[in-house]
Amino acid sequence: MSINTTGTSTTTSGVISLERELSWQESALCAQTGADFFFPAPGSSTREAKQLCGACEGREACLSYALDNDERFGVWGGLSEKERQRLRRDRA
Numbered sequence: 001m002s003i004n005t006t007g008t009s010t011t012t013s014g015v016i017s018l019e020r021e022l023s024w025q026e027s028a029l030c031a032q033t034g035a036d037f038f039f040p041a042p043g044s045s046t047r048e049a050k051q052l053c054g055a056c057e058g059r060e061a062c063l064s065y066a067l068d069n070d071e072r073f074g075v076w077g078g079l080s081e082k083e084r085q086r087l088r089r090d091r092a
Contacts, residue, residue, distance in 0.1 A: 022065075024058035039074040046080050053078035 025031060029052050030038055038049045053059050053075060063077020067088065072081060079087065 024061035024065075028058040028062060029053070029056040030062075038076075046075050049075040050078050050080075 030049075033052070037052075040046060040049070053062070056062070056078075059077050061077075063079060063084075065071070066076030066079075066084060071084070074081070076084065
């Protein structure tokens with residue numbers, strides 16, 4: 001399997017696999033708001049973003065994606081950067 005310039009697999013099964021892995025993003029509540037909401041300025045509150053995540057059906061998939069891809073910034077799956085770091089450390 002090879003990767004083309006868009007980052008997708010050139011084989012049909014690879015593209016389907018990638019699409020399935022990211023399908024949660026289509027129905028995620030964060031897709032309906034601005035990115036600034038989930039990537040607040042340092043020291044700003046993440047409370048509202050976390051509340052929205054708590055009501056989202058894609059929260060678990062989002063958190064798994066963030067942990068698997070080492071997302072270091074913003075609120076993902078209802079957790080802040082520090083909370084995800086703590087979770088990674090506790091799992092190790």
